[in-house]
Amino acid sequence: MRFAYLVIVTIALYGIFAAVNYFYLSAQLSYGTTLYLVVGVIFAMPLITIAYFENKKIKEYEQNFSVFLQDFVESMRGGMTVPRAFESISSNQYGALTPLVKKMSAQLNWGIPVETVLFKFAKETRSKIISRIISTVMESHRFGGNLTETFEALSNTVVEVERLRAERRLFLNSQIITGYIIFFVFLAVIIGLQKYLVPSLSQIGSDTGFQKAGLGAVPANIGEQYSEIFRNLVLLQGLFTGLTVGKMSEGAMVSGIKHSVFMMVVGLVVLTIFGNA
Secondary structure (H helix, E strand, C coil): CHHHHHHHHHHHHHHHHHHHHHHHHHHHCCCHHHHHHHHHHHHHHHHHHHHHHHHHHHHHHHHHHHHHHHHHHHHHHCCCCHHHHHHHHCCCCCHHHHHHHHHHHHHHHCCCCHHHHHHHHHHHHCCHHHHHHHHHHHHHHHCCCCHHHHHHHHHHHHHHHHHHHHHHHHHCHHHHHHHHHHHHHHHHHHHHHHHHHHHHHHHHHCCHHHHHCCCCCCCCCHHHHHHHHHHHHHHHHHHHHHHHHHHHHHCCHHHHHHHHHHHHHHHHHHHHHHHCC
């Protein structure tokens, strides 16, 4: 709910800026349309940062969850009850998952039912994989299944999922490199257009003979207009290429924000330095 409120406030603030920019700033600045994109990214950065670290924490939960399940299975095989097994492994370290494991152990010692404890645990992790596994465990427990065998089978499933994720990241490394190559090739093309085409257009705009020939009036500031279009194209290309790279490599677009920010900043700096030379 807090995140939803933050989204609403951010949209409202951006709407106010968009109105100010449309009615006032655009008439004063030559890069008014670029401000829509730049300020939009700046306003969205807090939301993106929260989502990025939340996604990172969920992945850490999932990476440590397989180790937790294996330790739990070993404790159950030793003849321990479920509360005693949780208490035994609660002293182990599972990264970001450790506080949640200790919390589950304490709740079981207080006499809270296993299903309630596991349900709350799955809800706190906000992980789809963990939620599915916990749902399977609760169904097995409800219908009298062997928890040890269930946890062991699910532990092997989680390990396999993590192995497939690692293989996917390794396989897609070449695709990430390709994404960066495409962006920098695009940037080189834009720099070429900015350096050679825009000056020619500006010269045409000031050529009265061109207008006298009946070929139409060319705006005097056509060079500035195209410069702004090229700048916006570089920013948009960097933004969406980074998101695509994040989606391919880690399965979530929010993971590509670091790539997007890098491409946008580098692209804008390189275009400013070399495009106007």
